[in-house]
């Protein structure tokens with residue numbers, strides 16, 4: 001029982017590594033950029049191609065009938081984002097597409113697996129840095145086979161906090177995001193950071209480089225794998241209002257401990273987003 005999903009986990013690590021190699025190679029050639037929901041929501045042929053490679057390999061290995069798939073590009077093409085009790089793979093083929101387009105060297109492949117809506121494992125391959133982060137429920141979190149754990153800092157004044165500003169540039173949202181960032185800076189914290197990929201940001205919390213990462217607007221595929229990695233590294237997940245974390249809500253605070261999370265949550269100005277599993 002304790003080795004349940006081990007085979008799926010090890011296969012996911014292999015698939016993520018192979019997908020990362022495709023992304024690295026594609027980054028050496030000319031990248032054709034298109035837009036999705038707005039002028040700054042970028043997508044490339046590589047996002048699409050890598051998602052097809054990942055889902056194709058997983059279907060071939062584990063069968064199409066029993067496993068479900070939620071992939072960023074499939075959903076953006078209209079596939080419903082339904083999270084059921086069935087074994088479900090949650091995939092972001094290229095997390096940090098804007099970074100990829102610009103050659104900004106943080107791009108990750110994110111693959112998570114859930115059963116009965118509970119996340120069982122997560123794999124984040126930061127493919128330009130060539131760092132493989134992985135965690136399986138109850139088995140600890142690892143970066144390149146070395147066990148990782150969150151920072152033990154409890155004093156917010158000694159923390160580095162990560163957030164991102166997302167792709168929605170409506171004045172109301174931008175001002176709430178930056179007002180939150182100003183308030184956090186003024187606590188004061190040691191610094192505010194953002195790598196441009198939510199998956200990598202979560203791994204930075206998991207390995208103790210940052211105390212917390214929060215964001216409103218991220219999608220389930222950006223963070224699902226990172227959630228398991230943060231939890232297995234000893235960290236916690238909460239909603240931005242301090243309530244229970246909900247993978248489909250597009251709201252998340254990940255932190256090394258509750259003291260840091262609660263302090264950040266005090267400053268977050270919440271704005272409305274449409275849930276990932278909302279019926280369209």
Ligand SMILES: Nc1ncnc2c1ncn2[C@@H]1O[C@H](CO)[C@@H](O)[C@H]1OP(=O)(O)O
Nearest residue numbers: 095096097164166167196197198217218
């Ligand atoms: N509307 C949105 N708001 C906030 N973050 C988003 C977003 N859409 C995607 N992201 C993700 O958040 C991080 C940057 O803010 C990236 O991980 C990016 O994923 P992507 O590169 O796969 O689109």
Ligand SMILES: [Mg+2]
Nearest residue numbers: 092095096222
């Ligand atoms: Mg993403």
